[in-house]
Amino acid sequence: MPEPTPPADELHRRLLDWFAVHRRSLPWRDDPAPWRVMVSEFMLQQTPVSRVLPVFEAWLERWPTPADLAAEPSGEAVRAWGRLGYPRRALRLHAAAVEITERHGGRVPGTYEELLSLPGVGDYTAAAIASFAHAQRAVVLDTNVRRVLARVVQGVQYPSPSVTRTERDLAASLLPDDAPTAARWAISTMELGALVCTARSPRCDACPVADLCAWRAAGYPEHDGPARRGQAWDGTDRQCRGRLMAVLRDASDPVAKADLDAAWPDAVQRERCLDSLLDDGLLDLTDDGRFTLPA
Numbered sequence: 400m401p402e403p404t405p406p407a408d409e410l411h412r413r414l415l416d417w418f419a420v421h422r423r424s425l426p427w428r429d430d431p432a433p434w435r436v437m438v439s440e441f442m443l444q445q446t447p448v449s450r451v452l453p454v455f456e457a458w459l460e461r462w463p464t465p466a467d468l469a470a471e472p473s474g475e476a477v478r479a480w481g482r483l484g485y486p487r488r489a490l491r492l493h494a495a496a497v498e499i500t501e502r503h504g505g506r507v508p509g510t511y512e513e514l515l516s517l518p519g520v521g522d523y524t525a526a527a528i529a530s531f532a533h534a535q536r537a538v539v540l541d542t543n544v545r546r547v548l549a550r551v552v553q554g555v556q557y558p559s560p561s562v563t564r565t566e567r568d569l570a571a572s573l574l575p576d577d578a579p580t581a582a583r584w585a586i587s588t589m590e591l592g593a594l595v596c597t598a599r600s601p602r603c604d605a606c607p608v609a610d611l612c613a614w615r616a617a618g619y620p621e622h623d624g625p626a627r628r629g630q631a632w633d634g635t636d637r638q639c640r641g642r643l644m645a646v647l648r649d650a651s652d653p654v655a656k657a658d659l660d661a662a663w664p665d666a667v668q669r670e671r672c673l674d675s676l677l678d679d680g681l682l683d684l685t686d687d688g689r690f691t692l693p694a
Contacts, residue, residue, distance in 0.1 A: 405551060405611035411584055413590040417607040418587035421594065423448075426455060428531075428586075433507035434465055436532035440524050441492045447484050448593075454481050466505045474692030477681060479649045484637075486644055486681055490693070491519025509533045522562075530585045536578040538570045539585040543592025548573070550596060554613030557598070599668040639663050639672040642658050647682065653689035 422428070423591045425448065427439035427568070438458055458479055462468040468476060473493040481488035494595045495517040499507055507513055507528065514525035526537040537657055540562055549558040550569060558566060595602045603609045642662045646654055663669040673690075676682045683691050 405505055405608065405613070407575075410551070410573065410608060410611065411575055411580070413611075414587040414591060415580070418583065418590055422586075422590060423594075426459075431532050433509070433528060433618055434463075435459060435619060437495070437507055437524075437528050438492065440527050441488050442483060442520065444488060444524075445485060450483060454479070456542070462496075464505060465499040465507065465574070468493060468496040469500040470480070472692075472694045473680075474683075474694060477639055477644075477692050481648065482645070483577040484639070484641065487679055488519065491679055494518035495520060498544055499646040507532070508534075527570060527585075530582045534579045534582045536574055536576075536581040537585070538574065539589070540567065541589060541592075543590075543596075544570070544585070544588045546598060547588050547592045549597045550614035551602075551608055553610045554620075555616045556614060557619065597670065636668065636672050636675070639668055640676060643669070643672060643676060647692050652692045653685050653687075655689055657689065 425439075427435045439451065439455060442455055442458075461479065462471075473490055476493040477486050480486050498517055499505060503513070508517070509529070511525050511529045514520050514528050515522070517525075520528075523539065523541055526539045527541070529535040530537045530539050540560040545558040545562070545566065548566070549555050552569060552573075573584075575584050591606070596607050603612070603615060606612070609615055643659055646658055646662050650658075658667070659673065660669065663672070673682070677684065680693055683693050685691060
């Protein structure tokens with residue numbers, strides 16, 4: 400027989416009270432203007448807050464509105480992305496800024512459906528912007544939220560690799576009815592997962608809902624699903640692509656092929672990664688055979 404769900408009202412009260420005391424001061428949270436929230440959500444995908452902060456500040460100083468970004472070549476967005484990783488996010492954010500400028504009067508749209516139609520915006524990002532920037536009632540399911548709900552309510556160590564219908568229905572059932580309260584609940588749950596209910600070393604002694612946690616009550620059963628693998632880095636195509644992109648970001652003029660050859664020793668892997676960067680639109684090839692960031 401499944402564990403009873405902790406009372407939603409009590410979960411809401413405790414987490415919202417905890418968040419009021421323990422929330423981090425973050426620039427996109429202290430000033431949650433829609434464009435600022437949108438930029439932060441793109442940057443925070445698979446990248447920790449500590450690495451995002453300096454790039455975020457520089458980005459908003461240079462491009463305080465979507466129209467400011469849309470007016471520049473997409474290659475400048477890639478250059479400014481620096482070493483955040485997954486630079487296709489920069490291209491998608493630039494494409495979204497163009498669409499916001501052309502179709503939404505330069506204002507980040509306010510509904511989940513409109514947000515979802517933008518380039519590079521999926522379910523989580525649309526829900527997060529609707530919730531955090533517009534205080535709407537939306538099901539926000541990032542890694543941290545999913546882990547908290549899996550442990551506290553479902554009694555398992557980790558959620559499934561991808562969001563299930565059961566998980567989404569559970570999250571929706573726990574949303575407070577009042578939209579602003581639902582938005583605070585979403586960010587409170589996310590913050591608990593980031594600071595306390597962490598993946599590897601949860602701090603149950605500091606958790607405001609520890610006595611309501613189904614996973615704790617069950618004796619902390621080990622994850623019995625597919626093995627969770629850490630992301631490799633050394634020698635991977637991701638590292639190779641990063642090295643090649645670094646050469647282009649640091650160059651003010653088109654780069655000769657020989658300069659890229661010097662950035663990575665494995666010729667076969669280097670050529671494969673160079674081709675993939677061209678296919679992804681992250682590099683352009685000039686008429687004389689040199690390489691540049693996209694125009």
